[in-house]
Amino acid sequence: xxxxxxxxxxxxxxxxxxxxxxxxxxxxxxxxxxxxxxxxxxxxxxxxxxxxxxxxxxxxxxxxxxxxxxxxxxxxxxxxxxxxxxxxxxxxxxxxxxxxxxxxxxxxxxxxxxxxxxxxxxxxxxxxxxxxxxxxxxxxxxxxxxxxxxxxxxxxxxxxxxxxxxxxxxxxxxxxxxxxxxxxxxxxxxxxxxxxxxxxxxxxxxxxxxxxxxxxxxxxxxxxxxxxxxxxxxxxxxxxxxxxxxxxxxxxxxxxxxxxxxxxxxxxxxxxxxxxxxxxxxxxxxxxxxxxxxxxxxxxxxxxxxxxxxxxxxxxxxxxxxxxxxxxxxxxxxxxxxxxxxxxxxxxxxxxxxxxxxxxxxxxxxxxxxxxxxxxxxxxxxxxxxxxxxxxxxxxxxxxxxxxxxxxxxxxxxxxxxxxxxxxxxxxxxxxxxxxxxxxxxxxxxxxxxxxxxxx
Amino acid sequence: xxxxxxxxxxxxxxxxxxxxxxxxxxxxxxxxxxxxxxxxxxxxxxxxxxxxxxxxxxxxxxxxxxxxxxxxxxxxxxxxxxxxxxxxxxxxxxxxxxxxxxxxxxxxxxxxxxxxxxxxxxxxxxxxxxxxxxxxxxxxxxxxxxxxxxxxxxxxxxxxxxxxxxxxxxxxxxxxxxxxxxxxxxxxxxxxxxxxxxxxxxxxxxxxxxxxxxxxxxxxxxxxxxxxxxxxxxxxxxxxxxxxxxxxxxxxxxxxxxxxxxxxxxxxxxxxxxxxxxxxxxxxxxxxxxxxxxxxxxxxxxxxxxxxxxxxxxxxxxxxxxxxxxxxxxxxxxxxxxxxxxxxxxxxxxxxxxxxxxxxxxxxxxxxxxxxxxxxxxxxxxxxxxxxxxxxxxxxxxxxxxxxxxxxxxxxxxxxxxxxxxxxxxxxxxxxxxxxxxxxxxxxxxxxxxxxxxxxxxxxxxxxxxxxxxxxxxxxxxxxxxxxxxxxxxxxxxxxxxxxxxxxxxxxxxxxxxxxxxxxxxxxxxxxxx
Numbered sequence: 007x008x009x010x011x012x013x014x015x016x017x018x019x020x021x022x023x024x025x026x027x028x029x030x031x032x033x034x035x036x037x038x039x040x041x042x043x044x045x046x047x048x049x050x051x052x053x054x055x056x057x058x059x060x061x062x063x064x065x066x067x068x069x070x071x072x073x074x075x076x077x078x079x080x081x082x083x084x085x086x087x088x089x090x091x092x093x094x095x096x097x098x099x100x101x102x103x104x105x106x107x108x109x110x111x112x113x114x115x116x117x118x119x120x121x122x123x124x125x126x127x128x129x130x131x132x133x134x135x136x137x138x139x140x141x142x143x144x145x146x147x148x149x150x151x152x153x154x155x156x157x158x159x160x161x162x163x164x165x166x167x168x169x170x171x172x173x174x175x176x177x178x179x180x181x182x183x184x185x186x187x188x189x190x191x192x193x194x195x196x197x198x199x200x201x202x203x204x205x206x207x208x209x210x211x212x213x214x215x216x217x218x219x220x221x222x223x224x225x226x227x228x229x230x231x232x233x234x235x236x237x238x239x240x241x242x243x244x245x246x247x248x249x250x251x252x253x254x255x256x257x258x259x260x261x262x263x264x265x266x267x268x269x270x271x272x273x274x275x276x277x278x279x280x281x282x283x284x285x286x287x288x289x290x291x292x293x294x295x296x297x298x299x300x301x302x303x304x305x306x307x308x309x310x311x312x313x314x315x316x317x318x319x320x321x322x323x324x325x326x327x328x329x330x331x332x333x334x335x336x337x338x339x340x341x342x343x344x345x346x347x348x349x350x351x352x353x354x355x356x357x358x359x360x361x362x363x364x365x366x367x368x369x370x371x372x373x374x375x376x377x378x379x380x381x382x383x384x385x386x387x388x389x390x391x392x393x394x395x396x397x398x399x400x401x402x403x404x405x406x407x408x409x410x411x412x413x414x415x416x417x418x419x420x421x422x423x424x425x426x427x428x429x430x431x432x433x434x435x436x437x438x439x440x441x442x443x444x445x446x447x448x449x450x451x452x453x454x455x456x457x458x459x460x461x462x
Numbered sequence: 463x464x465x466x467x468x469x470x471x472x473x474x475x476x477x478x479x480x481x482x483x484x485x486x487x488x489x490x491x492x493x494x495x496x497x498x499x500x501x502x503x504x505x506x507x508x509x510x511x512x513x514x515x516x517x518x519x520x521x522x523x524x525x526x527x528x529x530x531x532x533x534x535x536x537x538x539x540x541x542x543x544x545x546x547x548x549x550x551x552x553x554x555x556x557x558x559x560x561x562x563x564x565x566x567x568x569x570x571x572x573x574x575x576x577x578x579x580x581x582x583x584x585x586x587x588x589x590x591x592x593x594x595x596x597x598x599x600x601x602x603x604x605x606x607x608x609x610x611x612x613x614x615x616x617x618x619x620x621x622x623x624x625x626x627x628x629x630x631x632x633x634x635x636x637x638x639x640x641x642x643x644x645x646x647x648x649x650x651x652x653x654x655x656x657x658x659x660x661x662x663x664x665x666x667x668x669x670x671x672x673x674x675x676x677x678x679x680x681x682x683x684x685x686x687x688x689x690x691x692x693x694x695x696x697x698x699x700x701x702x703x704x705x706x707x708x709x710x711x712x713x714x715x716x717x718x719x720x721x722x723x724x725x726x727x728x729x730x731x732x733x734x735x736x737x738x739x740x741x742x743x744x745x746x747x748x749x750x751x752x753x754x755x756x757x758x759x760x761x762x763x764x765x766x767x768x769x770x771x772x773x774x775x776x777x778x779x780x781x782x783x784x785x786x787x788x789x790x791x792x793x794x795x796x797x798x799x800x801x802x803x804x805x806x807x808x809x810x811x812x813x814x815x816x817x818x819x820x821x822x823x824x825x826x827x828x829x830x831x832x833x834x835x836x837x838x839x840x841x842x843x844x845x846x847x848x849x850x851x852x853x854x855x856x857x858x859x860x861x862x863x864x865x866x867x868x869x870x871x872x873x874x875x876x877x878x879x880x881x882x883x884x885x886x887x888x889x890x891x892x893x894x895x896x897x898x899x900x901x902x903x904x905x906x907x908x909x910x911x912x913x914x915x916x917x918x919x920x921x922x923x924x925x926x927x928x929x930x931x932x933x934x935x936x937x938x939x940x941x942x943x944x945x946x947x948x949x950x951x952x953x954x955x956x957x958x959x960x961x962x963x964x965x966x967x968x969x970x971x972x973x974x975x976x977x978x979x980x981x982x983x984x985x986x987x988x989x990x991x992x
Contacts, residue, residue, distance in 0.1 A: 036532070056530060060877070091783070102783075102866060105782065105866050105870040106866055106869050108869055108870055108871070108872050108874055108876075110874055110877055126877065127873045130873070150958040154956075155796065157957075158792055158796050158799060161749075161798040161833065161835070164834050165648070165833055165834050167749075168647045168648075168748055168834070272746060273644035273645065273745075275644055275645055306580075308573070308577050308580045317572055317573055317629075320628075323633065376580055380581055383602050383605070384583035386532050386533070387600055387601075390531060390881045
């Protein structure tokens with residue numbers, strides 16, 4: 007559920023991408039995938055598609071806010087993403103060049119990755135490759151530009167601060183994690199954002215440490231001349247050198263009891279309760295697939311809690327959930343929005359009872375089958391154009407490091423049985439592994455942790 | 463790849479399309495890839511209803527040639543929108559549309575409807591704007607034939623359940639009271655601008671309605687409204703993607719059960735808060751949101767529109783960086799997250815940067831949007847934007863800026879057509895405006911545009927700076943009002959070194975007079991809106 011933070015996307019993009027289907031059974035990914043690795047470690051993934059005249063060119067850097075281990079430097083991966091648009095000696099205006107090519111470009115940063123997204127007419131793809139390689143290898147900006155861009159990042163924080171979501175997310179991760187870098191959002195702590203203008207030298211070091219070929223994956227999807235593109239990538243990236251730093255990410259100690267926090271929100275808003283369960287890393291496809299099924303089974307538009315609380319009792323708005331796993335053990339989160347404060351306990355009680363029932367009796371086979379069918383259809387429908395394909399692959403590969411992650415995930419999903427789903431629920435969805443954050447309108451109150459205690 | 467398609471008759475939304483002719487298309491046509499490099503040709507063939515008495519009503523069809531896409535996209539576009547909300551019932555069209563789309567059918571309660579659609583990963587969604595409401599769905603081609611009767615059932619046999627009506631009405635009230643007024647200052651600023659420019663006119667309403675009106679609304683009102691605005695008289699059935707043989711015909715037949723409905727009503731002229739040029743919305747806010755705009759007398763069918771599109775792109779293309787506003791305010795000064803301008807009414811399509819489709823309007827709005835600025839810089843940022851606008855109209859764009867914007871649009875507009883659903887939406891909009899294959903024609907025109915042509919179009923059609931109305935969302939409305947009325951020079955300091963030329967430009971912008979009289983600047987508490 008962690009927020010994407012981007013140079014130009016709204017931070018809540020997370021909601022849409024997190025809802026992407028997981029992948030397909032072996033071979034379920036509907037396009038051929040070719041992969042290669044340059045001698046310097048840069049990985050290349052090609053997905054030819056019949057989309058005449060259009061191609062997407064994505065570069066995933068396997069560095070995100072997870073890598074922000076130094077105190078005082080939270081939010082730096084995202085800030086650095088902004089700096090990547092500040093040009094080079096050869097191409098002082100990256101954006102101007104892309105506009106000249108008629109290409110749309112953007113980027114986003116999340117916990118585990120930073121992804122640079124280009125989409126446009128195939129006819130200028132080779133020019134885009136040269137331009138992208140130049141900025142990854144030769145990025146150059148003066149300190150004045152660095153300081154100015156830091157203000158745009160603060161503007162991004164301000165843009166997001168009017169809605170309760172950012173505060174909720176900050177409180178959830180700050181309560182659930184005590185050591186791991188997932189304890190701060192991708193935007194970073196506000197005090198760190200405010201101090202960014204003074205960290206020019208650190209930014210240079212950041213580029214040297216993480217923007218290295220062995221930490222990047224280039225994904226090309228759509229209509230393109232594969233040999234020519236392969237040759238262009240070799241020509242422009244081949245002499246890029248260095249090895250990425252691998253910082254020691256603090257290991258989060260096991261959570262042993264439920265944690266709670268409460269946020270007082272100064273403006274009128276619907277009361278919310280955000281649940282976060284500690285879950286295994288994305289490499290555990292079986293658990294991830296089972297959690298996606300549970301997500302749909304409980305919270306989806308046909309989910310049991312949706313029917314009970316949204317449609318029948320009408321005490322809640324539709325749930326929002328984030329079941330996409332992370333590179334390291336992370337959070338599986340669901341947000342309940344109550345129609346009135348007195349309904350917050352109703353939502354929590356209903357969730358508890360539903361999970362108890364799930365652990366005891368599992369999920370019925372026909373419902374499991376419908377969910378599996380839904381995810382297969384959703385996969386196909388979500389991969390119609392080059393941008394969708396590159397975007398989905400960039401996310402999955404950068405989290406797992408595995409080009410076949412989508413196929414493996416869908417294979418795991420299709421192999422699930424009712425008992426397997428129940429077993430994952432019994433293992434993962436335990437009170438000792440969860441954090442609960444509530445948010446309610448309280449004009450004069452301040453945010454702060456609530457007493458820890460059982461959920462009832 | 464362009465293919466010609468059938469055009470049996472050319473009436474669509476009462477407009478006449480040019481280029482009628484060619485041959486019908488159907489399944490099994492030429493096997494070509496599904497993303498054309500030029501706009502798909504369109505068949506527009508109004509299908510006569512089988513003479514339901516007393517007066518036959520034509521439904522329009524808009525069927526794009528079947529492609530290889532595994533997805534089938536369907537758009538049911540009604541020329542109905544919140545402009546149809548009766549006085550005292552703001553939000554009626556949106557609530558009615560939502561109740562149809564999600565409230566279940568006579569035979570399927572809402573949960574059962576979702577259960578039916580779920581294995582196909584299909585959703586029936588509805589989007590409402592001033593002059594158009596579109597019901598959309600996408601489904602895998604293997605499931606498309608099964609979806610058709612369900613979709614038709616949703617439209618023709620709504621359940622009209624009182625409990626769903628109450629739930630959605632309460633959601634609509636909450637959306638205004640506990641979201642729009644409190645937690646989304648960017649949207650609030652834009653809606654405040656619409657209110658300022660169009661108050662008293664249907665376009666001055668918020669699509670979601672008004673709290674008092676929603677609370678007084680009844681289910682019988684909703685049902686009566688549906689029979690008027692969601693009938694065959696206003697419907698276009700759009701189909702695109704990899705549709706199987708017979709699907710358009712089956713859908714058309716299934717929708718015959720819709721009521722005839724009322725024809726489109728004429729649109730009022732006028733509107734706007736009389737004598738008010740700046741509206742300051744007073745609310746608790748972490749930063750200051752700013753939207754500027756004025757009605758214009760052109761739309762995309764105007765021969766000058768390509769030049770205007772290029773000119774406004776060079777001034778401030780939505781969420782791109784080549785525009786002057788973005789360069790001056792964000793890139794050079796770090797004032798905020800983004801600064802853009804729009805030659806026509808704009809809503810973003812989901813999380814993309816593209817314009818949402820099927821929000822055509824009969825009157826258009828030119829606007830400028832400055833994303834939230836820190837309070838200390840807000841008056842200066844507004845002045846700088848106006849200073850840039852002055853320069854745009856006075857001095858124009860350079861040939862280099864025009865060339866860059868034209869090149870950008872030549873590529874970028876191809877992305878608007880990236881999938882079957884978007885191509886269908888574009889074709890529906892082209893039919894509304896009477897601009898068939900608009901994007902292809904735009905791209906053909908781009909290389910010939912010069913700075914002279916573009917600047918002449920900007921000067922001729924864009925509102926003068928003093929005609930722009932300004933909406934502000936801030937938590938210190940009195941201070942903002944005092945600052946603009948005093949005309950005292952703004953003070954802007956930087957934490958980093960700036961070139962002398964930039965500081966000189968700042969000095970000029972900081973003294974730009976607002977030229978506002980006290981009674982032209984109104985403060986309104988947020989609770990008084992909507």
